[in-house]
Amino acid sequence: AQSVTQLDSQVPVFEEAPVELRCNYSSSVSVYLFWYVQYPNQGLQLLLKYLSGSTLVKGINGFEAEFNKSQTSFHLRKPSVHISDTAEYFCAVRTIGGNNRKLIWGLGTSLAVNP
Amino acid sequence: NAGVTQTPKFRILKIGQSMTLQCAQDMNHNYMYWYRQDPGMGLKLIYYSVGAGITDKGEVPNGYNVSRSTTEDFPLRLELAAPSQTSVYFCASSDTRDEQYFGPGTRLTVT
Numbered sequence: 241a242q243s244v245t246q247l248d249s250q251v252p253v254f255e256e257a258p259v260e261l262r263c264n265y266s267s268s269v270s271v272y273l274f275w276y277v278q279y280p281n282q283g284l285q286l287l288l289k290y291l292s293g294s295t296l297v298k299g300i301n302g303f304e305a306e307f308n309k310s311q312t313s314f315h316l317r318k319p320s321v322h323i324s325d326t327a328e329y330f331c332a333v334r335t336i337g338g339n340n341r342k343l344i345w346g347l348g349t350s351l352a353v354n355p
Numbered sequence: 356n357a358g359v360t361q362t363p364k365f366r367i368l369k370i371g372q373s374m375t376l377q378c379a380q381d382m383n384h385n386y387m388y389w390y391r392q393d394p395g396m397g398l399k400l401i402y403y404s405v406g407a408g409i410t411d412k413g414e415v416p417n418g419y420n421v422s423r424s425t426t427e428d429f430p431l432r433l434e435l436a437a438p439s440q441t442s443v444y445f446c447a448s449s450d451t452r453d454e455q456y457f458g459p460g461t462r463l464t465v466t
Contacts, residue, residue, distance in 0.1 A: 249395070272453060283359075283445055283457030284398075291453070330397065334453065341386050341405075341449055342413070347397040 242267040246331050246346035254354050255323055261316040261349045263331035271333040273314040274343065275305055278328040287329070290314065301325070326353045357381050361446050361458035368436040368465045376431040376461050378446030384456070386449045387429040389413075389421065391442040392460075398445070404429055436465045 247262040265271060272291050276284040288299025295307040305316045314331060328350050332343040362377045380387065389401040400413030402421040410421050418440060420432040429448075433440060443462050447455040 274453075276455075281460075283459050284447075284455075285457065286454045289453065341453060342388075342400060342403060343455065345398045347395065 242271065242333055242335060242344045244331050244333055244344050244346040246329075246349045248349050249347065250350045250352065252352045252354060253321055256320050258319050259317065259321050259325075259351065261329050261331075261351065263314045263316065263346060265312050265314065265331075265333045265344075267312075267333060267335065270336045272336060273305075273307060274332040274334070275299065275303070275314070275316050276330045276332065277301075278330065278348075280327070284330065287316070321351070321353045323353050323355060325351060327351060359446055359448055359456050359458035361444075361461050363461060364459065365462045366464070368433075368463065370436060370438065370465060372436050373432070373434050374436070374463075376433070376444055376446075376463075378429045378431065378458060379427050380429075380446075380448040380456070381427065382448060382450070382456065383426060384448035384450045385426065387423065388447045388449075388455065389419070389429070389431045390445045390447065391415065391440075392445060393442050401431065401444075433463075438465050441465045 243266045245264045274289045275287040278284045288297045290297045290307045298304045328348045331346040359380045385406045388403045390398040399415045404410045404423040446458045449455045
């Protein structure tokens with residue numbers, strides 16, 4: 241079975257500072273990896289995904305993530321955050337193959353960007 | 356494209372009442388999902404569908420039912436509402452490219 245652990249439930253940071261949101265996963269088979277963002281009172285939207293190829297993935301809003309297979313991690317980074325990045329961030333995985341495309345979700349990391 | 360739409364946005368139910376949460380997508384996606392989101396608990400999959408006429412249980416199906424008679428619609432039925440079903444419900448859809456598109460959510464309170 242697969243599982244996803246987001247190592248920080250809350251991350252406070254000052255505006256224009258760098259941020260890293262950590263995600264580790266456990267799986268006996270190869271996986272695809274995703275980061276989603278949820279702004280207050282909204283549904284989730286995809287930030288970025290790793291399916292194959294380069295392990296450094298760039299997403300929307302200046303975010304990027306690096307897939308590290310040996311450490312089974314997929315940490316999300318941004319070099320300089322804005323107030324508008326305040327949101328809940330979810331890491332998710334899906335096993336490769338199969339027909340249902342179900343995602344296994346982490347519990348989320350609440351990013352609070354302060355002025 | 357409207358994307359994924361959900362109705363209603365808010366609803367208060369009394370214990371024992373029933374209701375249907377509506378979900379529709381106009382992207383011709385085969386895959387559709389119902390999640391519930393509780394504070395600090397992330398997303399839990401209730402039911403999902405891989406195409407019209409095909410549905411299957413997720414992690415937390417008890418107390419819910421679904422149907423998928425068309426590609427576009429995936430309603431979620433709550434029978435005999437209980438306080439434990441107080442939550443925010445999200446519908447999502449996806450195609451073969453793996454990105455899930457979410458609706459705006461339905462905030463349900465059972466009292």
